[in-house]
Amino acid sequence: MQLIIDMDGTICTEEKTYSRSLAKPLSGSIESINKLYDDGHIIIIYSSRSWMEFEMTTHWLKQNGVKYHQLVLGKPIGDVWIDDRAVEFDNWENVLKKIENKVK
Numbered sequence: 001m002q003l004i005i006d007m008d009g010t011i012c013t014e015e016k017t018y019s020r021s022l023a024k025p026l027s028g029s030i031e032s033i034n035k036l037y038d039d040g041h042i043i044i045i046y047s048s049r050s051w052m053e054f055e056m057t058t059h060w061l062k063q064n065g066v067k068y069h070q071l072v073l074g075k076p077i078g079d080v081w082i083d084d085r086a087v088e089f090d091n092w093e094n095v096l097k098k099i100e101n102k103v104k
Helices: 017-022 029-038 051-063 092-103
Strands: 002-006 042-047 070-073
Touching: 017 051, 029 042, 029 092, 051 070
Parallel strands: 002 042, 042 070
Antiparallel strands: none
16 A cells, blocks of 8 residues: 655654654554555655755655655645545554554
């Protein structure tokens, strides 16, 4: 499966624009993403961060050991995303279960 995963508030804490390099990984996020990667899924990280933040973001991902195939920046910021393929994020344990159910 090709999985598109949001960055801020899903992989790491949501920080103000000029403090994003200080973001902390959310509990279970890196382990879960790396498991999905190791299981053969394509991991695309999609963020509303600007392309001016590309180098800082790739550095953060590398420094924190996140495995991924592609990073896409410039996602529009919205209050609600309506998508027929979305898996709602509440915590990584539940996300992994939902993905496993979709694979079966």
